[in-house]
Structures are given as C-alpha cells and as structure tokens.
Amino acid sequence: MLNKFLAAGVAAVALAGVATTAQAGKELDAIKARGQLICGVSTGVAGFALADSQGKWTGLDVDLCRAVAAAIFGDADKVKFVPTTAQQRFTALQSGEVDLLARTTTYTLTRDTALGFDFTGVNYYDGQGFMVNKKLGVKSAKELNGATVCVQPGTTTELNLADYFRANKMTFKPVVIEKVEEVRAAFFAGRCDVFTTDASGLYATRAANAPKPEDYIILPEIISKEPLGPVVRHGDNQFADIVRWSLYAMVEAEEY
Template identity: 55%
Template sequence: MKRIAACLILVFLLVAPALHAQGSGSPTLDAVRGRGFLICGVSGTTPGFSLPDSRGEMRGSDADFCRSVAAAALGDATRVRFVALSSTNRFTALQSGEVDILARTTTWTLGREASLGLLFAGVTFYDGTAFMVKADSGLRSARDLDGATICILPGTSTELAVSDWFRQNGMRFTPVLIDSTNELRAAFLADRCDSYATDSSSLAAFRFNAGDRREAFTLLPELISKEPLGPLVRKGDDKWFDIVRWTLFALLAAEEQGVTSANARDQLGSTSPDIRRLLGVDGDLGRALGLDPRWAFTAITQVGNFEEQWQRNMAPLGLARGVNALWSRGGLHYPPPFR
C-alpha cells in the first residue's frame, strides 16, 4: 500500500504542473488574468465609439464594449487599458498581441476574416459609407460628386467602397488619402476636398461635435455600402472568441429580457428561465466559457445592457436605433438563446 501511495503521489506531482499550465484553455484569457487587465485597441478619435473625455477617460460604445468584456472576464469593468490605433496599424497590433481585442469601428468583410488570421466576434453597429459636404456647396446627392475630390482614410473599407461605387456609376473622383482622422477632418474643413467619406455614424458624430456650426455640413442621403462594425480577436483561441462573442449576446439578451444595470440584482429572483440562465442563477453557462457563473450579471450591472450603452453613447449624436434595434423592434440584432 505504501508503494502504491508513493506512486500516486509521484503521478500527482508530475501531472499537477501540466494541468496548471493548461490554465483556462484560452491563452488570451490567461494572459489577461495574469497581467490583471484587458488591452483594448480603439480609434480614440471617434465620438460615440471611442474618444477621451475632459478627464482623459475613454468614452463611447467601443470602449464600453471592452469594459463589458473586462467585467465578464475579470469581474471588474475598470480593468481595461485602451490603445489608440490608426486604420493602418490596427490589424498588426492585434496580430502581434499588442492588444487582446480590437474594437475600432472595423467592418466585417470576407477578405479581412479570411486573410488576416482574425475573427469578427459579431456586429455591434450596422453602418454604411456616406458622404458629407459643405451645406453651401449646392451638392444634394452623391451623384453630384462626379469629378470631386474625396477625403478618405487609407486602408479602410471606405476606400474600396467609394472606388467601387464611382466605377460602377461611371463617375470619376480624386481621393485625398490622409492616415489620421483629425488631419483628414481638418483637410475637409480647409476645403482640400469637396467631400468627406466614411461611415455615416462617424460623419454624424463629426457634425454633432461642430456645435453651432452643425448646419454648415450636409450628410448626403445615399448609403453606398453595408458596413457591419464589430470587435475582432485572433484566430486559434476559440475560448476567447466565445467569451467576446457571448458578451455581446449577453448585452443584447439583457435588453431583450428587460434586464438593466439598475434592476439586475432584483432580477436574480426572477422566475423566467431565460433570465435566470443569463444571470447565472441556474445552469452552467459560465463554466462552459471558463468564467464565473455570474459573468453576464457583472457585465450588465457594471456597464449596462445594449440599450443603456446606446443611450449613453449614440443617442446624444442624434442617431436613431433604426436597423440597430432588436429584431423584435424592426432591427437586425438577434441574440441566440442562453441555454
């Protein structure tokens, strides 16, 4: 018996370190927990999505989504470091491990997902490419832009969308490519280009921030592309992908079920099976993700559900929910079941 016991102890000593080294099953989650905070890549220049406030705190829907993931993974929404990235270095920053998640108004496309070694975890905002012009230009439609100069961020889906649209409509344009959102907007204001093209949400935010000068700018009515924006993670870490994707679904499901940051604690006593599973009262969904049973509860109470985050970040820009509403309210957002 002593020999058997000794053998069992030896086996345990050999196997235990290997089991410990396996961690959560997600290298990214282990790295995040090891350093104690999530690193999130954002633009840092886009009102409504990510822009520092007067105290230097990053505000916006992209920033809040990363806070939601931090709350789910670490139990604390404040444990996030934000890294401002340009349109040209955002993908390499994620590929190299400089950031754990990229939430930078990035359009989900086949080319990006198939060739960059990255995965989109869902859609946080359904958008489209649009054009802004000076109100006194007399331009009223995108079809009035034949021969125009267009300010565009290089390396973006906007660049391709504009090129495709002009070619398809037998029109010409001259791109003005500047790899800085602030410098690009300054070029537009300085009349270096006839129009400024980017996602309609960014144009609306730019106009909103113009204050008393808002009426000086016109958003042309056409949307010339589909631009589903969403967060990205590296391929090969399926567990981390699941955490990021289902955090988004949790925010949407909470809105669908009427669970808010204010009433989530009371909802722990709900008799609804859907709410009880979402908040971790029943079931084993948290363990399946490698998280605390109340991961979604923590994200909702600390950052708010999808509607709360929209009202905090997008509504002030004058943006209606539109297609970004829940499926039950005529929109496209449709969270899968929590079961």
C-alpha cells in the first residue's frame, strides 16, 4: 500500500507542477494560504476512513486526501481530517468547513447538479445490502416483511430501502439514527432486526464491530448501484482537476 501511495503522490505532485502555471482558483488559493487541506471523511468505516487510538487515519478515502495534499503541497501530511455524519457531510462542504469530501458518497444526478457540487470520479463501486443476526432465520431480503431496519438519514440508503420494500410489496419499521457508530450499537443491541448500508460497510462493520462476527450474515441481495467518489464545491475547476487526477494517479499506481 505504501509504495502504491508514494507512486500516486509523485504523479500527483507532477500534476500540481503543471497546474500551478495557470492562475489558481479561489478554493485552491485558500487552501494554499492556509497551508493545509481540510478533508471531510466518515466518522469511522474500516477500509475507507478509520482513526486508531493515536488518532492516525487510514483507509481508501484517507489515501485520496493524502494524495491531493501531496499534489498541492508536495507533502501528504498537510491534511486535516474532519469526521462527518451522512446528514452533516453536504452542509460541511457547502459551508466551507471542508475543502473536499471523501466520504463513501454516492455519485448522483441531484447531488452533482442541485447542491452546487462537482464529483471528480469514482474510487469504489458499491451496492446496498442487508445484515441480520443468524438467529433471525432469514436467508433472503425478500423474507424481511415487517422487520425493523436500522438506517442513517440523508442517504441514498434510506431512499433505496423504501423503494425496495415498496417494489416487493413488503412493509418495514425504520429505526433512523444519524451517527453510524450509534446505528451499529443499536443493531448489535437488538433494537432492529436489520442493518442496511453499502455492502462494504456491512462487511467492515461485521469484521470490526460485531461482538461475534460469526453470529451475523449479510444477505445475498444487492439492491442498488452505489458509485462512491470524492466531491468538491462547484466553481474552481483547477482544484477539481487536481482531485480528479490525483484519483487517476492512484488508479494507475494500483495497476502497477
């Protein structure tokens, strides 16, 4: 992972050298003047963005933030990570609390056009799934009629959930909780029968947070397409280009 990241950083820094020959945009100017990139990440999803006991962040989204910092400053450590919930993330980006959102965020038409954002690419293709306790005796999502379902608000997950149950003529009782760590706690405490989110998040949660991972199963149905990727505010094409090509550099590094 480290060698791949270094390769991505070198490529991104080369990009920055080209980019700075043109007049910088307002977002890029502000970041340079501050001397630090502020990156909005999740409050903790293993494999994407997770802080250890010393406060060190690791994961796919974290590596993207570091690559962008390397592109701008030549130093991957010049980045501050700001944890955001699914509900808070877009306000944080719109208000300027963060410069870049790298937070398992699904690329959608509405978000790209109506919220004043630009998606700069896709770094992970995901899909929504369901996790249940084995003792529920369920083998398929189509057996979940009448179940209580833990879900986060302000997500495509919440919308997909309603659509799926409606399409399959089933009912459910939502348990809507904003913070993902509280959603997990509620699910493992038995407050809901089902936890639904992107499949990657389900597997990460089972591996890292379940009291006994072997007691839980992820059902086979994937009910949506979730192209996840970094997001910036609309208006500074140069900053968006740096984020976009930093992502492409990481893809190239992965291939090598």
